[in-house]
Amino acid sequence: MSLKHKNLLSLAPLSVEDIQLILETADSFKEVSGREIKKVPALRGRTVVNLFFEPSTRTRTSFELAAKRLSADVINFSPSSSSVVKGETLLDTARNIEAMQADIIVLRHSSAGAAETLARGVKSSVINAGDGWHEHPTQALLDLYTIRERGMAFKGLRVAIVGDVAHSRVARSNILALTKLGAEVRVVGPPTMIPLGIEKMGVRVFHHLDEGLRDVQVIMMLRLQLERQGRALFPTIREYARLYGLTAERVKMADPKAIVMHPGPINRGVEIAPEVADSLSSVILDQVANGVAVRMGVLYLMSGAN
Amino acid sequence: MAILIKGGQVIDPGRVNGAADVLIDQGKIAAVGANLKAPAGCTIIDAKGLLVLPGFVDLHVHFREPGFEYKETIQSGSAAAVAGGFTTVCAMPNTKPVNDNQAVTEFMLDRARTAGLANVLPIGAITKGSEGKELAEIGDLHRSGCVAISDDGKPVMNSLVMRRAMEYAVAFDIPVVDHCEDLHLAEGGCMNEGLISTELGLPGIPAAAEDVMVARNLSLSELTGARLHLAHISTAGSVRMVREAKARGIKVTAEACPHHFTLTEDVVRGYNTLAKMNPPLRTGEDVQAIKEGLRDGTIDVIATDHAPHATQEKQQDFTEAPFGIVGLETALSLTLALVDEGVLTLEQAVDKLATAPAIAFGLKKGTLAVGADADVAIVDPQEQWQVDPSKFKSKSRNTPFAGWKVKGRVRTTIVGGRVVFEATPAER
16 A cells, blocks of 8 residues: 655545545654664665754654655755845755755745645645644544554544644644544633634633543644733733643543643643653553654655665 | 727726727826727727726735835736736835835835836734834825825734824825734734634634724724724624624725635645635635625725735745735636626625725826826636736735636736736746
């Protein structure tokens, strides 16, 4: 089987079979990361460019490790060292990189749609590593992988996504993926953080955390962007933590076997209490580990090397 | 030199609608009637099967000069205007420097005379630098030729300043034009707020950002007695409020743009920067409300908000790309589509393109009455053509209608009794 997509820009165009293929491909690469010599020659001679217009340590590192474990040549390109400050457009920057024969461009950008704009202009494959508030497809895929690793079936799975859904690309990608796989998705947050029309994407909206968590099997916490306090989305971090922070007490509202997820980096004591983040139900570090395997799978499938 | 336009269907809204000849002499309409005799040496234009209309009046264009000549100049903008049948256009003051003083106004008028195509009438700024703080020298602007005042694109947020501007404008009997947008509500937004902005992860501009300012402006117009003209209304809420205000006798006129009655926010999908304008494209319900407003007279005027931008500017990613599209060369066809659809009669369409805008701004234009300036558009209502931006007279190509197959095209445009545009077969 192979993936019939040149790019991974969004989860919207992926079929259930596509998603399953990516997860199964990641299975075979997860094993590689457990070896003493963590490398396979699958992408030898291929060039992967990490084009990160927005600061990111973990996603970039994860893609870099994934590409290196597949033996690809990896170049990291970030705005501080680029000509972007000189007014070059995104497309021109990308075309220059492409002229150096990049096979895959991994793009992180602060503007929604940047990956789609880029993909229209270059022949290389483009992987969206986060575009504004829009999507972060590999994050959702690694979340799916982590859920599946826990032996949970997606059909009928009750998932609560909690926090600033309006400004979260992680939430959008997960909503698209989980609803496609038949999960029952809830979003929980103050109305200021729930975007207009979201229920038409197939989710139920809750404004009270206890209600939203009732009987869910997966709790997906979103990172609170602390600087948004000045923008009238919530009064204080203190009140946000009281109303929407996940405490051990609140986890009890959920299914007894529920898992707690977070895309990181976490604000301890704000959206998640330390004892929850460090508890047995937390799979936050599994998500990080699985991120490398899933990205290896995506890079491999995108490169057409199969 | 006299011109006789023979055998066309003359539509002069409210006055004439039928077969007639039009005689032009010394820059004025000399006669309208059946079987007019051609004076000696007169040029004869055969208008058989064509519409003979008062030249269109666009209350809302951006000609970018001075300051942004790479997007458009008064010369290129005027050429686009007459190619679209517009004989008079009102140029917004968001130039660089802002048209907030007599010198800039006179410069624009001088450039327009040099171009010698359309009548270009400047709109002066409401406030100095369009910063929304201190009133511009509105009296001077008026005296030097500005026909209205507006801080278009940078709406006056301070309601007291807006009140004072309206009061002051009463003395000169000029309309105050507002781009209704609450900048706080719209902050950072780049498309209509709703399901599609949610799906695309783009910051949205809610309909309420327009509606609250329409409500404010109507209240201030009622308070001050000023003539209020609402630029490019785009929401069902605006239409509803204007309808109610007119019923109560408030002195308000309103315009709608072809893109707002033709397209919905759906065309933004794919992060299409050519579908990025302000106000943004709205929902199907809003489009219906705009059409209904045009039909029942709530919306008086069709204006283009012709907003040229360079290719590289629209090639940026969606959030960075500037708002706006060009419109002068597609407005007629998109308006005639409303006639085909049964929303407007042909006479209503001509009224909204020519007669009503002239009345809204108190211009002696938009009519073929004997003695009026001979500004005429001769139109083939049946000609089918495909929109090809590379053939635009405008310097800019930013239109979402590229490739559209449309109907109705200008054959000849006459300004002040002079033929300023003739479609050549190559352009057809």
